Amino acid sequence: xxxxxxxxxxxxxxxxxxxxxxxxxxxxxxxxxxxxxxxxxxxxxxxxxxxxxxxxxxxxxxxxxxxxxxxxxxxxxxxxxxxxxxxxxxxxxxxxxxxxxxxxxxxxxxxxxxxxxxxxxxxxxxxxxxxxxxxxxxxxxxxxxxxxxxxxxxxxxxxxxxxxxxxxxxxxxxxxxxxxxxxxxxxxxxxxxxxxxxxxx
Amino acid sequence: xxxxxxxxxxxxxxxxxxxxxxxxxxxxxxxxxxxxxxxxxxxxxxxxxxxxxxxxxxxxxxxxxxxxxxxxxxxxxxxxxxxxxx
Numbered sequence: 001x002x003x004x005x006x007x008x009x010x011x012x013x014x015x016x017x018x019x020x021x022x023x024x025x026x027x028x029x030x031x032x033x034x035x036x037x038x039x040x041x042x043x044x045x046x047x048x049x050x051x052x053x054x055x056x057x058x059x060x061x062x063x064x065x066x067x068x069x070x071x072x073x074x075x076x077x078x079x080x081x082x083x084x085x086x087x088x089x090x091x092x093x094x095x096x097x098x099x100x101x102x103x104x105x106x107x108x109x110x111x112x113x114x115x116x117x118x119x120x121x122x123x124x125x126x127x128x129x130x131x132x133x134x135x136x137x138x139x140x141x142x143x144x145x146x147x148x149x150x151x152x153x154x155x156x157x158x159x160x161x162x163x164x165x166x167x168x169x170x171x172x173x174x175x176x177x178x179x180x181x182x183x184x185x186x187x188x189x190x191x192x193x194x195x196x197x198x199x200x201x
Numbered sequence: 202x203x204x205x206x207x208x209x210x211x212x213x214x215x216x217x218x219x220x221x222x223x224x225x226x227x228x229x230x231x232x233x234x235x236x237x238x239x240x241x242x243x244x245x246x247x248x249x250x251x252x253x254x255x256x257x258x259x260x261x262x263x264x265x266x267x268x269x270x271x272x273x274x275x276x277x278x279x280x281x282x283x284x285x286x287x
Contacts (some may be wrong), residue, residue, distance in 0.1 A: 022214045028255055028276060098283070124283070139284055161244040165283055167216030171253075171280040179257065 002067040002075070002142075004042075015041045015066045018166045033178060034170060042066040044166065047081040048174060050181045051154065060093050062173055064166060065142075073155050073164040075142040077133065078125065078173075090130040095123035096176035124176055138172060139166040202259040208266065212236035212252075218276075225267030233262055236279055245281060253278045 004011065019039045022029065026036065033049035033056070044064040050057045061081035064141040066074045078093075089095070100120040105115050127134040135143030140163030145155045155164075162168055207222045210232065223232040228259045233247055252260045255276055260269065271277075 018216065021218070024212060024218065025216075025276070031255065032257055040272060113287045140281075161281060162215035162217075165215040165217075166211070167278075168280045171251075171278070175283070182228070 002065065002072075004067050006068045006071045011040045011066060011069045014069050018066070019044070020138075022166055031169075032174065034174070042069070045079070045084060046170060048170075050178050053181060053184060057181070059178055060087075062170065064169070070159055073140055073142045073145055073158075074166075074169070076136045076169055078136070078177075086133045088131055089125065089127035089134040092125055092134065092179045094180070095125045095134070096136070096173065097121040097123050097180070098176055113184060120153050136169075136173070138169075140169060208271060210271065210273060211274065213276060213278045214240040214242055219265050223266045226265060228263055228265055229260055229269075230240055230262040232266060233279060249282050249284070250279055253280070
């Protein structure tokens with residue numbers, strides 16, 4: 001839990017602005033499957049559903065913590081939408097994969113004219129171990145800026161661009177976590193059962 | 202009163218709604234610049250922003266406003282792109 005070191009009046013006012021602006025367009029966000037279920041300074045819980053699936057599916061919850069906003073960016077966790085518990089990496093319904101640029105590679109023994117393309121993906125949700133609670137590896141997120149690997153990309157470079165704003169972060173999580181869901185997959189596994197033959201007379 | 206070549210749009214910039222007038226013969230890019238200026242978002246180049254309609258479809262900033270047949274008072278959403286991250 002973070003200690004509130006910024007004047008709480010300032011953080012609360014900015015938090016309330018985020019919520020008021022969200023509420024003003026709440027119907028439009030709900031059409032996209034965003035359901036605001038809890039907002040009390042400094043925390044917000046939004047449940048993301050996939051309305052284009054039939055039946056529609058609740059996919060994940062996103063918990064924001066705006067403690068010290070906006071001297072510090074918000075904390076963002078992907079959580080179980082029913083319990084509010086943060087998912088471990090191995091439990092994530094979707095690690096928010098993004099496609100990487102395709103790379104041409106040379107394979108020994110294959111003629112140069114026969115090109116091989118390597119297509120990869122990298123998750124926006126990053127853990128150290130599968131049992132860790134992952135963080136959203138994105139500028140504008142507290143866990144990103146607190147990570148020692150990102151000490152060269154400080155929050156102050158992003159603070160005035162709105163990188164930590166609620167709707168901006170939801171747009172990105174929606175794009176990589178919800179939009180790629182295009183339908184339910186059903187795998188059929190046919191099995192043939194054999195009964196015993198009658199016993200010998 | 203808006204001219205026949207102008208339409209009124211609501212652009213939600215990172216969650217903050219702003220009202221802008223857009224000329225139907227101009228590309229969306231011009232309207233995006235107005236919306237960013239009006240909302241006080243000057244820190245990032247326009248290439249770092251992404252415009253979507255209410256259903257989340259990305260709109261190409263090079264397209265002309267008139268080509269998209271927006272109904273009056275339509276709401277569009279402008280957000281910072283994710284960036285490289287990782």
